[in-house]
Amino acid sequence: MNASSSPMESTSVWRSSKWQTIVFLMLAFWLSSSLLLDLVIMPQLYTAGMMSQPSFATAGYSIFWVFNRVELTCAAVILTSVLVLNRIESAVFTKAWAIALAFGLLLIGLVYTYLLTPEMSALGLHLDLFSANQELPAGMQQMQQGYWLLELIKLSSIIALLNALQPRVIRSLSH
Known part of the structure; x- marks a missing residue:
């Protein structure tokens, strides 16, 4: 600590660094787990034929x-971190766009959890065991398009926040 910096400034920098690291790790975890689910697990289930099974x-x-x-937890921690960083420093995360993206991520998680997943599951549930008709229910295509649109917005938001935060986290870790 040099003569011009006070203990209060040092504590603030340490808290800021801690929150930057938390939000960075949470964003990286969420991005990687989303890509794993979207690009590995779901295509694997599709190619294995599981999606055509009545129990899917x-x-x-x-x-x-x-x-x-897990997404809701990530979104809540990210929004909290962005709001804390907004409060304790005057940098990237004081920008309104960062707060808007973090809030948008939470909204997307809420839409997935309480609207899309229950509706898509209900549409895909086959209640007539004697029916040979295993076509995709009406409305499922539209819901899948909505899911992928929200997924693109979510991934773009996560990447934008990671790009804004990455140089700061690397700089703080190198000190």
Whole structure:
């Protein structure tokens, strides 16, 4: 600590660095887990033929039930971190766009958890065991398009926040 910096400034820098690291790790975790689910797990289930099985709606709901809660936790921690950083420093995260993106991520998680996943699971549930008709229910295509649109917005928001934060975290870790 040099003569011009006070203990209060040092504590503030340390708290800021801690919150930057938390939000960076949470964003990286959420991005990687989303890509794993979207690009590895779901295509694997599709190629294995599981999506054509009558029990897929139940299995899909179980997978997404857990993942949606993880997404809500990530979004809550990210929004909290961005708001704390907004309060304790005057840098990237005092920008309104960072707060808007963090809040948007929380909204997307809420839409997935309480609207899309239950509706898509209900549409995919086959209640008539004697029906040979296993077509995609009406409305499912539209919901899948909505899911992928929200997924693109979510991934773009996470990447934008990571790009804004990355140089600051690397700088703080190198000190």
